[in-house]
Amino acid sequence: MFPSILKQLIRNRTVIKQSYSSFKDVSTNGTSITQILKNEIIPLNTDENKKLANDTEEKLPTTKDPGEASVELSETDRVRALNQSTVRDYSGVYPYIRQGSIFASSINDSDFLKELLKLGVNFYKLEKNLESIPFIQGLRFEDVKDHIILLKELGLETHAIGNVITNNPFILKEDLEDLNVRVNYLQYKKFTNAMIARIIEKNPNWLSQSTQEIDNKLGFFQSNFNLSGDEVRLLAVSCPRLVTWELEKVKLNIFVLKEEMGLLPEEMKKVILKKPKIFLNGQHRLLKTFDYLHNTMKIAIETIVETPEILTCRQTRLMQRHMFLEKLGRVQYNPKKPNYVALTTLVSGTDSHFATEVAKSSVAAYNEFLKSL
Numbered sequence: 001m002f003p004s005i006l007k008q009l010i011r012n013r014t015v016i017k018q019s020y021s022s023f024k025d026v027s028t029n030g031t032s033i034t035q036i037l038k039n040e041i042i043p044l045n046t047d048e049n050k051k052l053a054n055d056t057e058e059k060l061p062t063t064k065d066p067g068e069a070s071v072e073l074s075e076t077d078r079v080r081a082l083n084q085s086t087v088r089d090y091s092g093v094y095p096y097i098r099q100g101s102i103f104a105s106s107i108n109d110s111d112f113l114k115e116l117l118k119l120g121v122n123f124y125k126l127e128k129n130l131e132s133i134p135f136i137q138g139l140r141f142e143d144v145k146d147h148i149i150l151l152k153e154l155g156l157e158t159h160a161i162g163n164v165i166t167n168n169p170f171i172l173k174e175d176l177e178d179l180n181v182r183v184n185y186l187q188y189k190k191f192t193n194a195m196i197a198r199i200i201e202k203n204p205n206w207l208s209q210s211t212q213e214i215d216n217k218l219g220f221f222q223s224n225f226n227l228s229g230d231e232v233r234l235l236a237v238s239c240p241r242l243v244t245w246e247l248e249k250v251k252l253n254i255f256v257l258k259e260e261m262g263l264l265p266e267e268m269k270k271v272i273l274k275k276p277k278i279f280l281n282g283q284h285r286l287l288k289t290f291d292y293l294h295n296t297m298k299i300a301i302e303t304i305v306e307t308p309e310i311l312t313c314r315q316t317r318l319m320q321r322h323m324f325l326e327k328l329g330r331v332q333y334n335p336k337k338p339n340y341v342a343l344t345t346l347v348s349g350t351d352s353h354f355a356t357e358v359a360k361s362s363v364a365a366y367n368e369f370l371k372s373l
Contacts, residue, residue: 112141119148120162132169144172150179155197168204178210185211189218190229195237203240217243224254225269239276252283261290267305275308288315297322299333299343313347321346324359324369 107113107123116136117123127133151161164171171179186196199206206214221243222232236243242250257263257271271278278286292315293299304310310318325331325341332339345358355366 110137112139113137115141116162116165119165120159122162122166126166126169129169135173136169139172146176147172147174147179150176150183151200154183154200155193156201160197160201164200164204166204168208171204171207174208179207182207182209182211182214185214189233191233191236195233198237199240203244205244206240209244214243217247220247220250221272225272226265227269227273231273234273235276239280242276242279245280249283250279253279253281253286256283256287256290260287261294261304262301263305267301270305271308271311275312278308278311281312285314286311289313289318291315292318292322297333303333303343307343310343310347318346320370320373321354321359323373324355324361324366327369328359328361330359 107117113123113136126136148161151164156164183196186199187193191199218232218236221227221235225231227235254268257268263271289311290304293304293310294301296319299310322331330339330341332341333343334340335342341358345354349358351366352363355361355363359366
């Protein structure tokens with residue numbers, strides 16, 4: 001079980017703080033976020049740096065450069081280019097900030113916003129959350145440097161830290177000691193730093209939940225699906241969003257699988273470990289897909305349990321592809337018979353791939369069929 005250890009963690013706060021004492025020992029006065037992430041302390045405002053800035057002025061790479069072929073850069077390459085650039089005008093950098101946006105008008109006058117940009121923080125997405133705008137604008141580098149160091153020490157890459165701040169800027173508002181307690185809890189529960197880094201990267205809101213909340217939710221999944229400690233960790237790492245999902249919605253899907261679909265406890269356990277994302281779906285969508293699979297396509301429950309990813313498909317898409325195969329006389333879902341069509345191919349891939357590779361037809365024929373429905 002995952003019993004609450006909050007009281008023990010509070011008693012051990014001194015130990016927790018000592019375990020992260022290396023964060024406090026890093027001298028960061030006058031340095032940038034980029035330098036912290038590189039673990040380098042570079043003197044600023046030296047003659048050499050001024051000369052370098054004057055002599056090597058570069059243009060930031062964009063997705064479209066007039067007169068040249070369009071170049072698509074990965075997010076990691078884009079962040080690296082920003083870190084290496086000496087350009088002072090960041091207001092037009094795509095996709096992190098766009099002309100006319102709220103942050104575009106102030107970024108040239110804010111060293112802190114420029115540092116966030118170098119992390120890959122997407123201001124265009126960030127400002128969609130109106131509460132985050134005054135919060136971010138009111139921060140100073142000194143307010144968040146230890147938060148950045150904590151994420152870096154856990155193993156998050158630069159672009160991943162930027163993504164965390166983009167999707168959960170208020171993690172910078174969390175008390176650092178509380179964050180350390182939450183990380184320490186996961187380590188106590190035998191999550192490695194690599195596991196913790198993946199959890200935070202895939203679900204930036206995880207560390208904004210209290211230790212008690214996380215402990216209760218891990219215990220909920222363990223007791224309801226009869227999971228071992230290793231299986232709880234596997235679930236948390238493979239689908240971190242599910243752990244912080246609304247429990248009432250999860251309970252509704254548990255009811256659907258157990259009462260409406262008739263799954264046994266061991267079958268439910270197999271489903272959640274193989275495809276936990278199923279429990280993020282709405283109950284009505286889940287039930288409609290199951291109903292079509294089981295009652296129209298005549299797929300056995302045992303087969304659905306072995307390939308639970310088919311439950312993530314929309315009923316409409318499943319119906320369209322099944323009916324097209326039916327029209328072509330290619331409905332054959334039994335792996336022991338000739339011309340077998342794997343159920344997973346019905347729910348994955350583009351329509352073009354399905355039409356040509358699965359249905360052995362053409363895109364034009366499939367499009368015409370869809371128009372006839």
